[in-house]
Amino acid sequence: MTLSSANPNAEEICRMAPVIPVLVIQEAASARALAEALVAGGLPALEVTLRTPAALNAIRAMAEVPGGVVGAGTLLTPDDVRAACAAGARFGVSPGATDRLLDACEEAELTLLPGAATASEAMALLERGHDVQKFFPAEAAGGVAMLRALAGPLPQIRFCPTGGVTPGNARDYLALSNTLCVGGSWVAPEELVAAGKWEAITRLAQEAAALA
Numbered sequence: 001m002t003l004s005s006a007n008p009n010a011e012e013i014c015r016m017a018p019v020i021p022v023l024v025i026q027e028a029a030s031a032r033a034l035a036e037a038l039v040a041g042g043l044p045a046l047e048v049t050l051r052t053p054a055a056l057n058a059i060r061a062m063a064e065v066p067g068g069v070v071g072a073g074t075l076l077t078p079d080d081v082r083a084a085c086a087a088g089a090r091f092g093v094s095p096g097a098t099d100r101l102l103d104a105c106e107e108a109e110l111t112l113l114p115g116a117a118t119a120s121e122a123m124a125l126l127e128r129g130h131d132v133q134k135f136f137p138a139e140a141a142g143g144v145a146m147l148r149a150l151a152g153p154l155p156q157i158r159f160c161p162t163g164g165v166t167p168g169n170a171r172d173y174l175a176l177s178n179t180l181c182v183g184g185s186w187v188a189p190e191e192l193v194a195a196g197k198w199e200a201i202t203r204l205a206q207e208a209a210a211l212a
């Protein structure tokens with residue numbers, strides 16, 4: 001999918017590929033090669049979690065990779081939002097949502113994929129205009145059965161389930177009417193990243209891209 005603007009919305013991000021890699025980056029020096037490997041494999045939308053000291057520099061490096069769209073995950077606070085934007089993140093992802101976080105993303109005009117795990121959380125986000133949400137933690141919060149149940153009363157909300165999604169269950173999620181894509185860390189195992197095994201990561205990305 002070709003993005004029409006510099007600020008893709010959440011649906012555009014989720015429709016780029018069936019999987020958004022969730023990346024925990026220990027060394028910013030390896031970030032560019034990692035992004036290139038994933039983009040080459042057909043996964044252009046990348047989530048770098050703000051859980052390591054290297055994360056913001058990793059976003060800076062990855063934002064330069066042609067064809068990639070790099071976002072910041074684990075956004076918790078307005079300061080996280082400001083730091084992510086300054087580093088060049090084009091979207092944000094959060095495990096849940098607070099008014100302060102939603103306000104900060106609106107103020108910064110940062111596209112957000114906010115997390116919800118219950119009907120009430122999803123409805124509260126819908127009231128704020130978010131009809132594309134992260135379903136987190138997907139497997140622990142009821143998995144495929146929970147998402148299928150939410151599609152009955154809330155068909156207008158589409159999700160990116162994340163947390164416990166694997167190559168073994170991703171197709172079951174992707175077959176749901178209310179799932180646009182899934183998020184997962186399996187496409188970039190830390191040991192492959194640490195060893196610089198970029199071709200192996202590209203192969204994992206190709207397999208994930210073929211889940212569509």
Ligand code: 3PG
Pocket residue numbers: 022136162163164165183184185186
């Ligand atoms: C996370 O919390 O790191 C994400 O939800 C990814 O979860 P996963 O490692 O189960 O894919």
